Amino acid sequence: xxxxxxxxxxxxxxxxxxxxxxxxxxxxxxxxxxxxxxxxxxxxxxxxxxxxxxxxxxxxxxxxxxxxxxxxxxxxxxxxxxxxxxxxxxxxxxxxxxxxxxxxxxxxxxxxxxxxxxxxxxxxxxxxxxxxxxxxxxxxxxxxx
Numbered sequence: 001x002x003x004x005x006x007x008x009x010x011x012x013x014x015x016x017x018x019x020x021x022x023x024x025x026x027x028x029x030x031x032x033x034x035x036x037x038x039x040x041x042x043x044x045x046x047x048x049x050x051x052x053x054x055x056x057x058x059x060x061x062x063x064x065x066x067x068x069x070x071x072x073x074x075x076x077x078x079x080x081x082x083x084x085x086x087x088x089x090x091x092x093x094x095x096x097x098x099x100x101x102x103x104x105x106x107x108x109x110x111x112x113x114x115x116x117x118x119x120x121x122x123x124x125x126x127x128x129x130x131x132x133x134x135x136x137x138x139x140x141x142x143x144x145x
Contacts, residue, residue: 002029004038006045013058030058034065037073047089053098060105067112079121083113087132094136 002008012033015026033039039062046059063086066073074082090106093099114125122128 004033004036004042006042006051009033009042009046009058010051010055013055014052017054034062035070039066040073044085044089047102049092049096053102056099056102057105060102060109064105064109064112067109067116071112071116076121079117083110083117083122083125086110086113087129091132091136094133 009030012026012029015022016030019026033042043059043062043066046055046062048056051059086106086109090103090110093103093106096103110129114122114129118125
């Protein structure tokens, strides 16, 4: 795998979606990236609103993969940072009319974070999430669909 950078990831995502001749190679590279520890840092950068929608979705999909398959890589002291950053990112996408698909994926990620943390680190997760998102209709729709 070549050196990981936002540009390299964006290029691989672009090749995956738009270059059938190299789709399999790009897919393999993207899967390898998702399994790397570096993916935890890069997924947030890929969710930047200035990135193409495909790259943003891949960032959300990477975060989903990390939460559901590689949660054990998170240091206990970083758990709260992850859920806070995720909540803030969902709120940002809720105000973007083009962000529904990504907001939906991020709500699925949030469900995984809650499952991992509700018993020890975030016992009042459900009530906090409801309170945080109560006034945001887009998030409510994303969470229900």
